[in-house]
Amino acid sequence: MQRITITLEDEFLDEIDRVAEQRGYTSRSEAIRDLVRAGLLSEEPVAGDTPCVAALTYVYDHETRELARRLTDEQHEHHDLTVATMHVHLDHHQCLEVSVLKGRRDEVAALANRITSQRGVTFGRLHTISASDDAV
Ligand code: NI
Incomplete structure (x- = not known):
């Protein structure tokens, strides 16, 4: 120091x-x-192939047709990147989910984009933290 x-x-x-x-x-x-x-x-310009851990926060309308299933399908398809997801029923219509992701930075960002770009997802933000190789 x-x-x-x-x-x-x-x-x-x-x-x-x-x-x-x-x-x-x-x-x-x-x-x-x-x-x-x-x-x-x-x-910081970070190379896509570097490891990270990330928290993806998003809000969606669970009444949007097939949306909840599509979001779950995305996470199952990329189960290697998904550590855990917390689901909160915000009100009669809206759900908040926080997913902890880890893996290659570019793959985590791509999964986050696939989730937050779905129709009916009204808010999405990804917080990414650089991680060591043995953390992912
Ligand atoms: Ni819900």
């Missing part, structure tokens, strides 16, 4: 402190490290 000195405008530092307090950080350094890490991750 190295110690560096950086210069920030007062308003920028106030904003960092506000976010740090909101998220419950007790150390400004830890808050800045996490913000920088998140920024770097979003910029």
